[in-house]
Amino acid sequence: MSPLVLTAFTATSCLGRGLAPTLAALHAERTGLKPCAFETVRLDTCVGEVAGVDDTLLPPGLSAFECRNNRLAWLALSQDGMAAAVQAAAARYGPRRVGVFLGTSTSGILESEIAYRQREAHGGALPPDFRYAGAHNTYSVAAFALQALQLAGPAVVISSACSSSGKVFASAQRALAAGVIDAALVGGVDSLCLTTLYGFHSLQLVSAQPCRPFDVARDGISVGEAAAFALLERVPDSLAADAVLLLGYGESSDAYHMSSPHPQGRGAREAMQKALAAAGVAPAAIDYINFHGTGTPSNDESEARAVAAALGGRVPGSSTKGATGHTLGAAGALEAVICALALRAQLIPAGVNTAQLDPALEVNYQLRSRPAALRTVMSNSFGFGGSNCSLILGRPA
Numbered sequence: 001m002s003p004l005v006l007t008a009f010t011a012t013s014c015l016g017r018g019l020a021p022t023l024a025a026l027h028a029e030r031t032g033l034k035p036c037a038f039e040t041v042r043l044d045t046c047v048g049e050v051a052g053v054d055d056t057l058l059p060p061g062l063s064a065f066e067c068r069n070n071r072l073a074w075l076a077l078s079q080d081g082m083a084a085a086v087q088a089a090a091a092r093y094g095p096r097r098v099g100v101f102l103g104t105s106t107s108g109i110l111e112s113e114i115a116y117r118q119r120e121a122h123g124g125a126l127p128p129d130f131r132y133a134g135a136h137n138t139y140s141v142a143a144f145a146l147q148a149l150q151l152a153g154p155a156v157v158i159s160s161a162c163s164s165s166g167k168v169f170a171s172a173q174r175a176l177a178a179g180v181i182d183a184a185l186v187g188g189v190d191s192l193c194l195t196t197l198y199g200f201h202s203l204q205l206v207s208a209q210p211c212r213p214f215d216v217a218r219d220g221i222s223v224g225e226a227a228a229f230a231l232l233e234r235v236p237d238s239l240a241a242d243a244v245l246l247l248g249y250g251e252s253s254d255a256y257h258m259s260s261p262h263p264q265g266r267g268a269r270e271a272m273q274k275a276l277a278a279a280g281v282a283p284a285a286i287d288y289i290n291f292h293g294t295g296t297p298s299n300d301e302s303e304a305r306a307v308a309a310a311l312g313g314r315v316p317g318s319s320t321k322g323a324t325g326h327t328l329g330a331a332g333a334l335e336a337v338i339c340a341l342a343l344r345a346q347l348i349p350a351g352v353n354t355a356q357l358d359p360a361l362e363v364n365y366q367l368r369s370r371p372a373a374l375r376t377v378m379s380n381s382f383g384f385g386g387s388n389c390s391l392i393l394g395r396p397a
Contacts, residue, residue, distance in 0.1 A: 001278045003245040004173060004232045006393075007183075008085035010076055011337040013226035013324045014048035018079035023341050026349040029369050031323045033210040033222050033353075038192050039110075043201055044208045048224025048325030049192060050075070058148070065144040067108030067135035068191040073144060076189070076227035085231050086149050086185050093182040100142050100155040101172040103164030103188035105329030108135035110193040141189050153181050159329065161383030162292070163251075164188055165228070166332025169391055170249040172232050187229030188333035196223055196328065211295035211326070213319035213351055214304070214365050216358040218295045224325020228333035230340070239396045244340040247376065247392045248279025254386035261299055261382060265306025268292075268380065271388040272310035275378065279392040283311045285376050286392070288348050290335045291363070292380040293319020294326050303380065304361035313362040316372070318351035332381035332389060339377045339393050348372045 010018055014032025015025040025032065033046040056071040077083045090098045115130040134140055142155040156171060158164045165188020172184035200206045200223060207220035232246060251274065254267025261268065276283060289311065292303055307317070320338050327334050342349060350369040357365050376394040 001173060001248055002177065003235055003247050004176065005235050005239065006230045006244045006246065006340055007233050008080070008082055009230035009337050009340055010080040010082040011226065011228035011334050012050060012076035012079060013327065013334060014050055014224055015324060017075065019341060023345055025323060026338070026341065026347065027369055029350045029352055031210055031352045033325055039194065041194060041197050043197060043206065045206045046210045046222045047192060048222065048327065050225055053191070062144065062147055064131055064134040065140060067111045067140070069104065069108040069141055069189055070144045072191045072225060072227045073141055073189045074148060076229060082229055083149060089183040089231060089233065090151055095150060095152040097153060097182040098151050099153040099172060099175050099181040099184045100145050100151060101168040101184055101186045102142050102145065103158045103168050103329045103332060104138060104141055105159060105161055105164060105190050106193050106196055107138045107140055109195050110191065111135035113194050145185065160387040161385065162328055162331050163381045163383035163387045163389040164329040164332060166336065166379070166381035166389035166391055167251060168333070169246055169336065170251055170389065173246065173249065176232065176234065182233070184232045185229060186232055186333065187227065188330035189227040190327055190329040191225045192223065205296055207295060210353045211322055212353045212355065213291065213293035213295040213322055214300050214357055214361055214363060215354045216356050218297060218300060220296055221294045222325040224327040226324060226327035226330040226334045228330060228337045230337065241396070242344050243396050244343050245394050245396065247281065247394045248275045250274025250278060250390045252388045261302040261386065263302055265302040265309065267386045267388045268303055268306035268382050269310045271390040272306065272378065275390040275392045281376055281392065286311055286315050286378050287372065287374045288342060288377040289315050289317035290339050290377070290379040291317050291319040292382045293321055295321065301361060303382065304363050308362045314364055316348055316364050316366050318349055318366045320349055322351055322353035335379045335381065336391055336393065339379045343374050343377060343393060343395055346371055346374055
């Protein structure tokens, strides 16, 4: 495929708002996971909660979109000049030539959870001020972004569990290649809610302590929330030395099981191999891999087998979910931005919280952050139902 340039990008998670605090936390090997004190949740687990979401105000006139998910989206878009970069692209190309491709898992379902508590006692009717379309609806975050940023291009929301905001990069690339648009806002937003926390708890997938990907004693995930965005455009004639390019992507769907990955990582391996082919790079060219690495026994084992088959065991890698938690529908975009930061800073991030690597997993897992000469990196996002996506990012040649 023809590469695209990330002309702007940003991320907000429990590590901080924007690129500077995120990079500082990666350098310091710091986790943002803390014991859960979210809303009315009473679970023995740790979460990655973003500070200040409840105090964030949406732009004037957009109260119909009021929900935690859209507040988190706006909080992130307000960092690192992201909103201004998108609006500048709209000024260059026209508002109809900038597309919006976002991923989410639960959208604003927290608003429905709250409304359900307040339903009418006898008939069960929801409160009259409940706004399904602006809050809970999966498309809400894209509709909000269109209006908040004054765009008029095509808008899509992908909800394929944990691969959601990895797959938006692929969808945007196809739209750009087809000439439908000239720039794309891509990203992912997922916010904490009771459905997610109690749902994963019911599946016995939640750890009582900060998650430990690839650790011999790993026992589950830590749920986080995040919003991350990037602006994709065609590569100009000249590029800055620290520019970050989307070189390739690979998607697959092995449909092995509703929630468990294929034991041998069949679909994950296929996604990585397709990404390598699209980017036109050999497995040996990958300098760092950001593992999907959730911290569950079956997921990490499956991914380790897939990576060994697709790339071999030598490529250094880590899962940054020990720092951010598993941000579900936002994970693909968040970890793509972390890879972009790693390329700019020439840094391999540590796999925070992991203490003793599982010797049965054939991965070159990095326990400490360290400087490294990075030119080409891979980010994996694998969702329920075998929905898989791998992205390859790189520096200019």
